[in-house]
Amino acid sequence: MRIVVKVGTSTLTHESGRINIRRIETLCKVLSDIKNAGHELILVSSGAIGLGVGKLNLKDKPEDMPTKQAAAAIGQCELMYLYDKKFLEYNHIVAQILITGADFENETSSNNIRNTIDRLLELNVMPVVNENDSIVTDEISVGDNDTLAAIVAKKVEADLMIVLSDIDGLYTANPREDPNAEIIDVVFSITPEIYELAGTKGTRLGTGGMITKIKAAEIAMEAGIDMIIANGTHPENLYRILDGEKVGTKFRGRK
Ligand code: GLU
Numbered sequence: 001m002r003i004v005v006k007v008g009t010s011t012l013t014h015e016s017g018r019i020n021i022r023r024i025e026t027l028c029k030v031l032s033d034i035k036n037a038g039h040e041l042i043l044v045s046s047g048a049i050g051l052g053v054g055k056l057n058l059k060d061k062p063e064d065m066p067t068k069q070a071a072a073a074i075g076q077c078e079l080m081y082l083y084d085k086k087f088l089e090y091n092h093i094v095a096q097i098l099i100t101g102a103d104f105e106n107e108t109s110s111n112n113i114r115n116t117i118d119r120l121l122e123l124n125v126m127p128v129v130n131e132n133d134s135i136v137t138d139e140i141s142v143g144d145n146d147t148l149a150a151i152v153a154k155k156v157e158a159d160l161m162i163v164l165s166d167i168d169g170l171y172t173a174n175p176r177e178d179p180n181a182e183i184i185d186v187v188f189s190i191t192p193e194i195y196e197l198a199g200t201k202g203t204r205l206g207t208g209g210m211i212t213k214i215k216a217a218e219i220a221m222e223a224g225i226d227m228i229i230a231n232g233t234h235p236e237n238l239y240r241i242l243d244g245e246k247v248g249t250k251f252r253g254r255k
Helices: 021-036 048-055 065-089 101-105 107-122 145-155 192-198 209-222 237-242
Strands: 002-007 040-045 093-099 125-131 160-165 226-231 249-251
Touching (some): 021 065, 040 107, 101 107, 145 209
Parallel strands (some): 002 040, 160 226
Antiparallel strands (some): 226 249
């Protein structure tokens, strides 16, 4: 299978913005193992801005564009350094691909993205994709990596997209407020009610929250790709998903 896995900042970092070492080590180990089992993996990883904030010891995620872009430039470096080092332990090679929204609007760039990713996968290399946060402007940015992952999944005709988040899936109510909230196993179509369930809140260092995941699901489903939201606190959830277990919320792609 060709699988796009998206990991959010909340999965990769502690609240402080510092890297969650245990988490990233487990994630890299599990992803390496899934590659060893013969799957093609494309990792869409957030965390550049979050790690930059941590490394610079800033109190909060910056509001102004130059600081945000500087933080991303610093954090992206650390992110790739970590992936490079960790995946090498399991004999896997990673490659960085930084994209902006404009690249998908330009046919040549967009085909180049596809060709490069295809070639990397043929070479048994794992592409690690992020938005090129250091140079984007609001006009040309995709804005969040849930959407970016869905656009990439569509472009490379992935079989499955998995979004690892800090929540188990989509709930019938906000589980942080309502003890009766239950997880929804499968979503067949995105209705206004689904958007309502998604609420609005993201995490302190991350971007999206549930809304962007629903938007991403819409893109994936439309392209005929199943998308699963699962909890990234335990990266071993990826094994369970591939073993066919019911994990998180599955958005069924249109077949
Ligand atoms: N591209 C951003 C980063 O790496 C994250 C965007 C998102 O969280 O969706 O920090």
